[in-house]
Amino acid sequence: MTLPPLLVALACWFFGTAAIVWLDSRPRRTWKWSFAALGLASIAALVAIALLARSASVGAVYGSVVSAILIWGWHELGFLTGHVAGPRRTPCPPELAGWARFKAASATVIHHEIALALTALLLFAVSWGGPNQAGPLAFLLLFGMRLSAKLNLYLGVTNLSDEVFPAHLAYLKSYFGTKRWNVLFPFSVLFGLGATWLAWHAAEATAQPGLAAGYTVLAGLAFLGVIEHALLMLPVRDAVLWAWAAQPQAAKAVPSKRRP
Known part of the structure; x- marks a missing residue:
């Protein structure tokens, strides 16, 4: 029973990311339609999570997780296409440092x-009291790992992996740091490994196949998050x-100076 949930986690991570890269790399005139269509699909996914929360079957658990991934993808597309980012959309002034730089960086994504935090609360609200919390937990896990990754990018990492970064968000690169190490990184990895262990332990402890599958999916997603963090420093x-998913006509971002 262990392998199928892990494959579900891997498929959600890989194909979900590829789909967003593909949609974001399409001509700019298509973005509003993609965002709107995925928004409608997210409403359906929200309803699905609410209904599936009543069942702890394996199918219901998988459906809840996939629905949460779809909603997550809508948020990611909204960010990458510039629909939902932050009030600040200009490069970081070179003289900014310390708290002033952190406030400026936060204003680019706040x-x-x-939106992600409110969505997480909404997912738990619509599924509250149900035995199947796989979808809301998956969304919360992704939120935590993504927030950690953004903070690490701000503090400085070795590998920015910005080849498929959209050109209209190139200003964000001025808020990234390039370092071989930062103080947050080991704690981020420990958080991810801790989440992996907790989810795996919960899967081993329950006698219900559906719940075991859900916790195993969460363990897989958490471990993939750890791998993503590790790649930031390698x-x-x-x-x-994801390069295969990006369309050739996608605009390329102009490299910008990054703070050391």
Whole structure:
């Protein structure tokens, strides 16, 4: 029973990311339609999570997770296409440092982070009391790992993997740091490994196949998050994993100076 849930986690991570890269790399005139269509699909996914929360069967658990991934993808597309980001959309002034730089960086993504947090609360609200919390937990896990990744990018990492970064968000690169190490990174990895262990332990402890499958999916997603964090510090251009999904006509971002 262990392998299928892990394959579900891997498929959600790989094909979900590829789908967003493909949609974001299409001509700009298509973005509003893609965002709207995925928004409608997300409403259906929200309803699905609410209904599936009543069942702890394996199918219901998988359906809840996939629905949460779809909603997550809508948020990611909204960010990458510039629909939901933050009030600040200009490069970081070179003289900014310390708290002033952090506030400026936060202003570039704060609307997106608030939207994610509110969505997580909504998912738990519509499924509250149900035995199947796989979808809301998956969304919350992705939110935590993504927030950690953004903070690591701000503090400085070795590998930015910005080859498929959209050109209209090139200003964000000025807020990234390039370092061989940062103080948050080991704690981020420990958080991811801890989440992996907790989910795996919960899967082993329950006698219900559906719940076991759900916790195993969460363990897989958490471990994939750890791998993503590790790639931030390794000299590996992991963006090649998604390059096949990006359309050739996608605009390329102009490299910008990054703070050391």
